[in-house]
Amino acid sequence: MEKINKLKNIFKSEKIDGYIIPKNDEFFGEYIPDYKDRLKYISNFTGSYGFALILDNKNYLFVDGRYTLQANKQCGKFFSIKTIPHELPQKVLKNKKLQIGFDPKLFTKKSLKIFFGKTSCKYVPLNNNLIDKIWIRKKRISKKKFYILPKISIGESYKSKINKIVNKLKKNQADCQFITASENNAWLFNIRGNDTKFTPIPHSHVLIDNKKNINFFCDLNKISNSFRKIFSKVKFININNIETILSKIYKKKVIIDKNTCSIFYENFIFKNNEILNQQDPIYALKAVKTKKEINNIKNAHIYDGAALTKYLFWLKNNFLKKKITEISAEKRLLSFRKKNKNFNFLSFPTISGTGPNGAIIHYKATKKSNRKLKKGDIYLVDSGGQYNYGTTDVTRTISLDNSSKRIKNIFTRVLKGHIAVANFNLKKNTTGSMIDTNARKYLREINLDYAHGTGHGVGYFLNVHEGPHAISKSNTVNFQEGMIVSNEPGYYEKNNFGIRIENLIYVKKNKQKNYFDNLTMAPIDKTLIDIKMLNKVEKKWLNNYHKKVFDNLKKFMNKSEILELDKSCSAI
Numbered sequence: 115m116e117k118i119n120k121l122k123n124i125f126k127s128e129k130i131d132g133y134i135i136p137k138n139d140e141f142f143g144e145y146i147p148d149y150k151d152r153l154k155y156i157s158n159f160t161g162s163y164g165f166a167l168i169l170d171n172k173n174y175l176f177v178d179g180r181y182t183l184q185a186n187k188q189c190g191k192f193f194s195i196k197t198i199p200h201e202l203p204q205k206v207l208k209n210k211k212l213q214i215g216f217d218p219k220l221f222t223k224k225s226l227k228i229f230f231g232k233t234s235c236k237y238v239p240l241n242n243n244l245i246d247k248i249w250i251r252k253k254r255i256s257k258k259k260f261y262i263l264p265k266i267s268i269g270e271s272y273k274s275k276i277n278k279i280v281n282k283l284k285k286n287q288a289d290c291q292f293i294t295a296s297e298n299n300a301w302l303f304n305i306r307g308n309d310t311k312f313t314p315i316p317h318s319h320v321l322i323d324n325k326k327n328i329n330f331f332c333d334l335n336k337i338s339n340s341f342r343k344i345f346s347k348v349k350f351i352n353i354n355n356i357e358t359i360l361s362k363i364y365k366k367k368v369i370i371d372k373n374t375c376s377i378f379y380e381n382f383i384f385k386n387n388e389i390l391n392q393q394d395p396i397y398a399l400k401a402v403k404t405k406k407e408i409n410n411i412k413n414a415h416i417y418d419g420a421a422l423t424k425y426l427f428w429l430k431n432n433f434l435k436k437k438i439t440e441i442s443a444e445k446r447l448l449s450f451r452k453k454n455k456n457f458n459f460l461s462f463p464t465i466s467g468t469g470p471n472g473a474i475i476h477y478k479a480t481k482k483s484n485r486k487l488k489k490g491d492i493y494l495v496d497s498g499g500q501y502n503y504g505t506t507d508v509t510r511t512i513s514l515d516n517s518s519k520r521i522k523n524i525f526t527r528v529l530k531g532h533i534a535v536a537n538f539n540l541k542k543n544t545t546g547s548m549i550d551t552n553a554r555k556y557l558r559e560i561n562l563d564y565a566h567g568t569g570h571g572v573g574y575f576l577n578v579h580e581g582p583h584a585i586s587k588s589n590t591v592n593f594q595e596g597m598i599v600s601n602e603p604g605y606y607e608k609n610n611f612g613i614r615i616e617n618l619i620y621v622k623k624n625k626q627k628n629y630f631d632n633l634t635m636a637p638i639d640k641t642l643i644d645i646k647m648l649n650k651v652e653k654k655w656l657n658n659y660h661k662k663v664f665d666n667l668k669k670f671m672n673k674s675e676i677l678e679l680d681k682s683c684s685a686i
């Protein structure tokens with residue numbers, strides 16, 4: 115509360131009645147360095163998405179359905195927790211005439227309009243971030259240089275990609291594009307970096323025109339001489355000088371992305387130019403993986419599946435013999451992954467939750483919340499890794515000798531939804547919203563549901579959550595050959611248990627017909643399945659999947675593990 119009071123003490127001198135603190139930094143990525151996590155500092159909330167609204171007399175934290183339980187536990191004492199999109203700041207601020215301050219480098223015009231539009235309040239861009247005024251910390255900035263992906267991992271040259279962007283500019287009769295999303299620059303130049311947790315992103319912005327002139331804005335200490343030689347026609351500029359360069363653009367048609375171009379930068383460009391608000395074309399281009407990328411990703415999933423499977427066998431064989439907690443289990447899983455030379459680091463914070471903690475969708479075990487795994491529990495582990503070269507994300511729910519008929523019924527319904535997604539009849543116009551309904555069908559038969567999307571796009575040794583496609587209630591992007599998406603229906607019962615089954619799948623073409631094929635390789639716990647609830651098609655899918663798992667993983671297992679793998683993957 116002391117931090118909040120310090121912040122409120124500045125309001126008067128800034129002539130404001132409130133202040134907005136988002137999770138993101140100026141690069142709008144999902145994960146940010148600790149020293150930029152202003153939302154965590156002011157609220158103690160550790161989730162990957164949300165924002166706080168601090169008013170003179172009340173504090174609000176807005177999160178989506180994934181984080182409602184978590185937010186209440188972490189900061190419900192000092193914040194009123196609101197779940198978006200059902201509860202928006204517009205409702206809180208209705209009929210109020212307040213001056214609300216914000217950092218224009220951390221908001222886009224689109225996000226400000228969606229969450230704070232249609233009120234009588236005035237939103238005031240401030241020159242300095244108010245959290246930075248009260249938060250004294252050491253900025254541990256990565257000194258590691260950007261690096262170029264090896265030829266073995268590249269599906270397309272950066273010159274070919276540049277040509278595609280230039281052609282898009284010409285097609286739109288645009289003079290240039292300001293690429294603000296670092297992940298898109300990583301894809302465009304076939305480069306990676308070490309500027310964020312869990313994602314090999316090189317923090318940067320790029321200005322490219324229709325004549326292939328390229329300004330690359332970044333920390334110049336991250337650029338080696340060999341890097342410059344490879345990109346000899348690219349002009350590397352200190353990111354602190356970006357305002358000077360943008361202000362020199364005059365009477366041009368400039369493409370910006372409304373989701374990642376901050377108000378601060380947009381206003382600079384808008385002064386002397388015509389802005390074309392479009393989605394950055396790179397999002398759609400990088401969503402479709404090449405054959406080389408898919409092959410590399412398949413290998414990454416086999417490595418990852420072997421590590422996860424070994425871990426699950428170890429867990430089931432030892433949880434009754436020794437004390438295993440959520441945290442120690444999480445560490446053990448990481449140790450299995452580290453044994454593979456292709457593993458770099460985790461792709462997101464591991465969710466290791468047993469019993470009631472499994473019901474917190476994006477749970478992160480702490481010393482305070484850490485539970486021992488015990489007989490009768492349902493244990494959920496959601497984890498993934500960044501490999502050379504592929505990104506993994508998988509969830510398995512396992513029984514720790516739980517024989518509840520109700521648990522089996524719900525688990526089987528989640529599985530039926532999972533199979534319905536995997537077997538979905540893909541057509542040219544198939545969107546994520548069409549598929550999402552099928553995934554929820556069997557839970558809804560007994561009036562149950564889950565508060566998250568059924569699937570998200572996944573990058574190629576990049577973001578574990580990547581658009582524009584997804585399996586969700588509102589997504590309208592058509593699925594294309596080469597797209598990767600998660601398949602993760604679930605169910606979460608507050609203070610009791612959580613269930614989720616997640617595989618990564620990709621769109622494969624065979625004889626002019628698209629279908630989903632599995633990437634993830636790890637057994638699904640058959641002890642939680644009510645076999646009688648599965649029809650012939652579902653049984654066939656499960657048996658075929660487990661055969662594929664066995665065939666791909668057996669070479670990584672020792673003699674005792676092969677026996678367990680055979681048992682786990684045997685036909686039902």
